[in-house]
Every structure is written in structure tokens, then in C-alpha cells.
Amino acid sequence: METELPPHAGDALSVVDMHTGGEPLRIIRGGYPEVKGDGVLSKRRYVREHLDHLRKVLMYEPRGHYDMYGALVVDSELPEADLGVLFMHNEGYSTMCGHAVIALGRYAVDYKLVKEPRSPETQVNIHCPCGLVRAFVEYSHGRTGAVRFLSVPAFAFATGVTVTVEGFGEVTVDISYGGAFYAFVDAQRFGLDVTASRSRDLVDAATAVTSAVKSQVKLHHPTSDDLAFLYGTILTDGKDDYSSEPTANICVFAEAQVDRSPTGSGVTARVALQYHKGLIQLNQRRTFQSGATGSRFTGKAVEEVECGDFKAVVVEVAGRAFYTGVSCFVQEPDDELTHGFLLKNRLPVWIEHQALKESANCTFHSVHRFR
Numbered sequence: 001m002e003t004e005l006p007p008h009a010g011d012a013l014s015v016v017d018m019h020t021g022g023e024p025l026r027i028i029r030g031g032y033p034e035v036k037g038d039g040v041l042s043k044r045r046y047v048r049e050h051l052d053h054l055r056k057v058l059m060y061e062p063r064g065h066y067d068m069y070g071a072l073v074v075d076s077e078l079p080e081a082d083l084g085v086l087f088m089h090n091e092g093y094s095t096m097c098g099h100a101v102i103a104l105g106r107y108a109v110d111y112k113l114v115k116e117p118r119s120p121e122t123q124v125n126i127h128c129p130c131g132l133v134r135a136f137v138e139y140s141h142g143r144t145g146a147v148r149f150l151s152v153p154a155f156a157f158a159t160g161v162t163v164t165v166e167g168f169g170e171v172t173v174d175i176s177y178g179g180a181f182y183a184f185v186d187a188q189r190f191g192l193d194v195t196a197s198r199s200r201d202l203v204d205a206a207t208a209v210t211s212a213v214k215s216q217v218k219l220h221h222p223t224s225d226d227l228a229f230l231y232g233t234i235l236t237d238g239k240d241d242y243s244s245e246p247t248a249n250i251c252v253f254a255e256a257q258v259d260r261s262p263t264g265s266g267v268t269a270r271v272a273l274q275y276h277k278g279l280i281q282l283n284q285r286r287t288f289q290s291g292a293t294g295s296r297f298t299g300k301a302v303e304e305v306e307c308g309d310f311k312a313v314v315v316e317v318a319g320r321a322f323y324t325g326v327s328c329f330v331q332e333p334d335d336e337l338t339h340g341f342l343l344k345n346r347l348p349v350w351i352e353h354q355a356l357k358e359s360a361n362c363t364f365h366s367v368h369r370f371r
Contacts, residue, residue, distance in 0.1 A: 003328060007282065007328060007332065008330030008331055008332055009330075009331055009332060010029075010178070010286030010331055011030075011031040012027065012031050012328050012329065012330050013030070013032070013054070013057065013058060013328070013329045013330075014028075014029045014030040014031055014326075014327070014328045015027060015028050015029060015058070015326070015327050015328075016029060016107065016111075016323065016326050017026070017098040017323070017324045017325045017326070017327065017328065018106070018107065018135040018307075018321050018322060018324060019103045019245075019260075019322055019324055020074050020099035020100070020103050020144050020261050020264075020297070020319055020321040020322075021067060021099060021260060021262060021293060021297065021319055021320075022259040022260030022261055022290065022292065022293035023036070023068055023099045023259050023260030023261035023263075024067070024068055024098050024324075025069055025070070025103045025259075025321070026058060026059075026064070026068060026069065026070040026101065026105070027055060027070075027071050027073065028058065028070060028071065028072045028073070028105055028234055030074075031329075032051070032054060032072060032205055033051060035047055035051070035072070035074050035086070035344070036044060036050075038077060038130070039077045040074065040076055040077070040084045040085075040086070040129050040130050040161075041074075041224065041226050042078030043074050043084070044086050044093050044095075044129050045139060045226075046206035047072070047086055047093065048092060048093055048114055049116070052092075052126070053093075053308050054299060055070070055088045055093075055327075056250055056339055056340040056341060057090060057092055057329070057331065057338070057340050058070055058088075058340075059089065059340070060090070060152060060339075060340025060341055060342055061340060061341055061342065062337060062341075063329050063339070063340070064340070065343075066090055066177055066257065066342050066344065067090070067257050067258055068089070068090070068234040069087070069088070069089050069097070069099075069100065069257075070083050070087070070089070071086070071087055071088070071097070071100050071103075071104060072086045072088065073104075073113075074086055075084055075226050077127075077131060077152040078125075078126035078127050078298040079122065080125050080127045080132065080133060081127035082124050082125045082126065083104070083108060083113050083125075083126060083127065084126075084127040084128075085100070085127065085128055085360070086129065086165065087100055087129070087168050088126070088184060089253070089254045089255075089257055090175055090254055090255045090257050090262065091254035091257070091344060092254070093129075093149045094129075094132075094231060094253075094254070095128065095129040095130040095179060095180050095226070095227050095231075095238050096128050096129070096130040096152070096179025096180045096265040096268075097128075097179075097264065097265060098149065098151075098179070098261070098264010098265045098267065098268060098297075098317050098319075099130070099262065099263070099319070100264075100266045101126055101135055101147075101259045102135070102147040102149065102263060102264060102317075102318075102319045102320070102321045103147075103321035104124070104126055104170075104285070105124045105126070105135035105136070105144075105147040105321075106137055106144045106145075106147060106186060106208070106283045106321050108126070108135075108137075108174060109122050109124065109137050109139060109144050110144055111136075114255070114342070116366070117137075117139045118139065119134065119139050119140050120138060120139065120140060120193075120240060121136045121138055121139060122139045122144075123135070123136055124136075124137060125136045125139075127322060128152075128179065129227075129233065130152050130179040130180065130227060131152040131179075131223075132152070133149045133150065133151060133179075133215055134146050134149060135147055135148070135149040135184075136149070137197070140177055144182040144227075145320070145321070145341060146318060147318065147319065147321065148316055148317065148318035149264075149316070149317055149318075150302070150314055150315075150325070151178060151179060151265075151268045151315040151316075151317065152179050152208070152310035152316055153305045153306070153310075153313070153314065154178040154268045154269055154271070154272035154312055154313075154314070154315050155175045155176070155177050155181070155276070155307055155310040155311065155312035156174065156175075156177075156271055156273045156276035156277075156310075156311055157175040157176060157177055157181065157219065157310075158174070158175045158177075158217070158269040159174045159276070160172055160174065161173050161174070161217060163209070163212040163216045163217065163218070164299045165207055165208045165209055165211075165212040166184045166208055166212065166214060166311050167187075167204075168190060168205070168208060168209075168330070171189060171209060172185075172189075173185050173209060174273055175213065175217065175219070175230075176269035176272050176273040176276075177221070177263040177269055177272070178188065178266060178267070178269030178270070178271075178272060179265040179268060179269075180227075180231035180232075180265050181208065181219055181221075181227075181228075181229065181230050181269075182231060182232055182233065182251070182253075182265075182269050182270075182320055183209055183213045183229055183230060183232075183233045183234070184232070184233075184234050184236060184269075184270065184371040185205075185206075185209055185234075185235055185236070185300075186231065186235070186236055186238035186361045187202065187205070187235040187236065187237065187238070187250075188238055189272060189306055189314045190205040190235075192205060192235065192239050192298075193237070194235050194236065194248050194249055194250045194291030195237070195248050195289075195294075197238075199258060199292065200230040200257075202235055202250055202291070203256050203258060204254065205235065206232070206233040206234075206235055206250075206251075206252035206256075207233070207256045208340065209233040209313055210230060210232055210233045210239055210252070213227075213230050213233070214230050217230075221308075222306070222307050222308020222309065222310065223285075223307070224303060229312060231253050231254070231265075232251055232252050232253025232254065232257075232264065233251075233253075234249050234250070234251045234252075234266045234270065235249060235250050235291070236248070236270070237249065237291075240273075240274055240277070240279050240283075241279050241318055242274075242279055242280045242284055242286065243286075244287075245331065246286070246287040246288065246289040246343070247286065247288060247289065247312055248264035248289040248290070248291045249262065249263070249266065249270065249288065249289075249290075249292065250291035250292055250357060251293060258292060259288060259290070260292045260294070260295070261290050261293070261295055261297070262288040262289060262290045262295065262296060262297040262319075263290075264297060264317050264319070266298050267288045267315070267317050268287070268298070268315040268317055268360070268370065270287070271286070271299045271300065271301050271313070271315045271317075272313050272363075274286075274326075275301045275313050276311070278291065279357050280300075280301065281301075282300075282301050282302065282303070282304070282313075282317075283302060284300055284301075285298050285299070286298065286299055286300065286313075289307070294317070296317075297318060298317070298318045298319075299315055299316065299318075300315065300316050301313040301314070301315055302314050302315065302316050308346055318348065344367045
């Protein structure tokens, strides 16, 4: 039955909602204006500069929430790609998202973006801002299932880097790339446990590390400056040596956003890091568990490659995604909150102290924050 839309202004925004390991994905099906650009990376720049208000409409409350994640399907300039995609979150636009790729694999087959599904697996070529990612979707008797994907070249950028972290002193981190750059730290360095500690404490520590690495370490990527930024920090349980037992981690990315899944691009980067350190071998599969939900992905390095001057690997990551609903969002012109807002519990303590110190030096104090 067709849904009758309420009074509204402008185009309605239609979406399909999914989750992968608990991490949401809002796939935008219709209502977006034309996204201009010669390629996926230029389209990413275009939406950031011209259509960012729509990201906030769909990611922020009252239609989304602080940790909402989205994907906008676009055309790709690559002839072998079945679709292009732009990823979005509470801060802006990422270059890679593994949990989204897993969900998009199912979506592409179910919504006929791939013309001829095949059993036992259907290949879906997804052009992400970081490059072409090949997903393989289980397909049997007209139904889709688990998804695995082969990453872009992933590599360890730097290991044993010491940064000065506000509130924690000197901290040693590893930095690795899996379609996006992450800093990796054992949570025990902060007296925390990724599966048992309060999320707020984990977020505070990870956010402080991200801020320190961004200000003290210059990143670069061999193929594009658009990829050369730190996406977030992943706190681990420290169990990097190969084991058949799961190893847990929690990823805090963008503007202190918490990934509910084990983080697909983070698993990619962590596998590349472990391979670089000689802790795992090619085709040695590991299980990665989310410290937030307990959901699991598997990951393994399957091929040695090069990425510029970096020795890299292609990583296979596998998981499952599920549908949660279909929605159509509208806007009313007299709604003062129609463009969205974010509700924050509180900022990390060290940021709050800094904000208070700065405001004390101001003649005029204006505070308008949600806590």
C-alpha cells in the first residue's frame, strides 16, 4: 500500500534502513538533488560544499541521532562498478565504511542494482571514495545472506608513534590504513576494558588520542590527498597475536561517534597492522568482536600488494547485515528544528575544561548546547 505523505515542502527523502552488527545504515533512495562531479571523490567534495544541509536533515535528530550513519548511492566513473557510494555521518563524509559495504551488497542485489544474481555468490562492485571494493553476497533461492568484501590496499602507516595526549600524557599508538586511517591503542593503557568499561570513558580516551594524533602526526596517502586524514581511534583488547579466539575492539570516529559493529574498515586496517608486524600470515582468518554489542566480523589478509611506497595487503572482511525498515522523510517550512540538531550527553572532560577556560576570557558568554 502506498504511503500518503503529510503536508510538506520540497521533495520527500526516501530511505531504506539496515544495520550491520548493530551499526545503522540509512541508504538514501530518492529525494536528493543531482550530485555533480566527474568522479566519486569529486562528488564527495560537491555534497560537502553544496548539499550538506541534507546530510544533517537525515543524520541528525529528529529523524536520526548522534550515531546515525548514511549512504548515498551515486553513479561511478568506473565501467566495472555496479554503483558508487558516498558515506556520511555526524561530522561529514568518510572515504570507506565496511559495515556499509556489507549492507550495500545485500541492498544492491535485493533492489536489482545488479542485473543477474548468481548462486552461491553474487559479486557487487562498489566504488567507494577510497577506491573499488568487491563485495560477494551469498545468494540462494532468491534470498541474500552473508557478505564478504575485498578491500582496497591496506597498510601500516607507522608503528610505535609517541604522542602527547591531553589528560593522559605520552601514549604510544600505531596508525594503519584500511580505506581510512585509524590510530590503534590498547585500552589497558587508560585502565579500560573495551567490553566492560563505560562507553563514555572509552569515548573520552579515544577522542583525546584522535585529537593528539591529528595535531602531531602528518598523514599522507600515495594516491590522493583527499584520503590523508585520521578518521578515528580504535581501542583494542591488546590481543594482537594470532588466536582462534575473538579479539575485541571499539571504534570512535568522526565527532566522537561510536561504532556498534567491529568496524569493517577498522578490521581491514587492524589486519594490515597485524600482518605488518608478523603476527598473522596470509589467509589466517581472525574473528573481531565489537566491544559495544558483541557482534562479530571475520578478517584475513589474502594478497600482498603495493600502495605507492607502502607494502600493503588486500583484506577480506565478512559479516551480516539486516533490514530494519523503509521510511519517507519530509520537511515543513515553519518547523524551526527541521534542519536537524545533535544531542550530546557531554564533551570529554578535557574539552569541557578548555571551553570553560576560553569562555572565562570572553566579555560576552553565549552557550547554546544540548547535554
